[in-house]
Amino acid sequence: MTRRRVFSIGVLLVIALVTGCASLPESSSPQAIGSLTAGAASTTPPPPAAGREPDLLLRDFVTASASSANRHQAARQFLTSAASGSWDDGAKTVIADKIDLLTGPRTDTEAQFTLRSNTVGLLAPGGDYQAGAGTVDSNIRMVQVDGEWRIDELPPGVVVDRSQFFSAYQRKSLFFVDPLGAALVPDVRWVSGGADQMANQLVQLLIDGPKPTLAPAVSNELSRDVGIRGPITKADGRTTQVGIGAGGVKIDFGGLQAVDAKNRELLAAQVVWTLASADISGPYVLLADGQPIDTDKPDGWTTADVGALDPLASPETDVGLHALVDGRLVSVEESGTTPVPGYFGTVRNLRSAALSTDGTLVAGVADTGRPAPEPSSTLMIGGYDSGAFPVAEGQSITRPTWGVDDNAAWAVIDGTNVIRASRDPANGQVSVLPVDAGAVTALGSRITDLRLSRDGVRAAMIVDGLVYVATVVRQSNGTYSLVAPKAVANGLGSDALALDWSTGDAVVVVRIATDVPVVQVTTDGSRLDALPSRNLTAPVLSVDASTTTEFVADSRAVFQLNNNDPAGDRYWREVSGLAGVKATPVLPG
Helix, strand or coil: CCCCCCCCCCCCEEEECCCCCCCCCCCCCCCCCCECCCCCCCCCCCCCCCCCCHHHHHHHHHHHCCCCHHHHHHHHCCECHHHHHHCCCCCCEEEEEEEEEEEEEECCCEEEEEEEEEEEEEEECCCEEEEEEEEEEEEEEEEEECCEEEEEECCCCEEEEHHHHHHHEEEEEEEEECCCCCCEEEEEEEEECCHHHHHHHHHHHHHHCCCCCCHHHCECCCCCCCEECCCCECCCCCCCCCCCCCCCEEEEEECCCCCCHHHHHHHHHHHHHHHHHCCCCCCEEEEECCEECCCCCCCCECHHHHHHHCCCCCCHHHHCCEEEECCEEEEEECCEEEECCCHHHCCCCEEEEEECCCCCEEEEEEECCCCCCCCCEEEEEEECCCCEEEEEEECCECCCEECCCCCEEEEEECCCEEEEEEECCCCCCEEEEECECHHHHCCCCCEEEEEECCCCCEEEEEECCEEEEEEEEECCCCCEEEEEEEECCCCCCCCEEEEEEEECCEEEEEECCCCCCEEEEECCCCCEEECCCCCCCCCCCEEEECCCEEEEECCCCEEEEECCCCHHHCCCEECHHHCCCCCEEECEC
């Protein structure tokens, strides 16, 4: 299996790359007469053509702006010397799905234009993509220099057509460390430039640290005290074609004198998985002041050396698929189902259930059977093969979700009260504490689904039918908060019904709509792709996912989608152990 997940493979319908379209089936690239929607940017945009009319030259400038090399040197060719010296190209990068050119006053030596951009995203410093919407007007003044039109006045920042942006930039993941030091957390960035510069860019971004919204929830062994001594080279010291093909990578770090062996291993994991996920092959020779950071690995590290922190590892391989059938929890095999041995396999009143990542504990929402105004739902927690006890009640309780430490289940009571039920492994006692979710509840009236990422650092939620991702922060007093929620599915087109994490930076969403019922969205909002709909019968009611497989329950049965199937042969297959059975799939987490 290829360890690096490529989200576009197997997607039968690309819905939107970030769009404000009214519904999913519409084109993701709307065009208008007179718009500057050019094709993909070439590797080296050409210099200004002689005798070019000012409106056409401005169009060429927009195309050249997709190349960020050498502080947008390709685009600076279209500016006067004064404008090139004053232009702050790093202020912002506006990504637009339509750029209209509005003509203003013109004389023989001066012309004024307005670039009106329909914004779908912004690229913040450090390659942080931020989904957005709205219209941005950029006023441009052009003058003649030696008989040729050049741009003399323009606002700070860059405007890039979306198709050009996705041709010129690549989506890569940096990896930082979760609060327990037990998992790596992806931090998606968009980078451009040559392949031989990719290793240097990614390591420097690691040193710069996580994006601000993620920083309170992770640690970085490559702190600002760490630097790179000399150039990054191939493993044998060659300075050319670094990161391309075989030959590995050698990096000599400074500032690690006080870093102990455990933290050096975490640093190695950050570097190795960041480079490996970007298709930069090892071995990864990591030095501290010229000496190996681990004397047992003088010839370099491999992904196997940090396999315990594999960001694409999935616990369902050991725990296996389970399901809710007729209100009880069952394990699923090829030949059929077997009720689990404990409480959750004997009752018949479960509405939802969740397994801890190690499969030893279960949290379930049970129907109390009591009439209104008494609470109709109760959250039960217990062992996989033992009893259970109630920990919370409400008229509605979302499907539980487990934290990365296997001892805490989260749920939402009555649409607004987020709780964390934490089990003490020493005595089995469960304490229920509120989670500060004020930043989320301010977005709408009800949270109808909440799922923690496998690293426990992010939460994906549905609030009034919209999809958000927030950062999970553990406060100094031991309580938790959901902070910095952001919408990540701007082109969804209809309300979301259910969701789950596919990988650490992608969420699978079930829509109420019947035409494209299941989609996948990246956590930075840069991609929203349709998953195949063949074999599904609307409505699709639930989803549970892993890094390799998505499971959904539709109106007839439970189906699975294998992410490693070839694109032309990727469709939903009925789960054999649940053939002909109406059930809800349950994976760990």
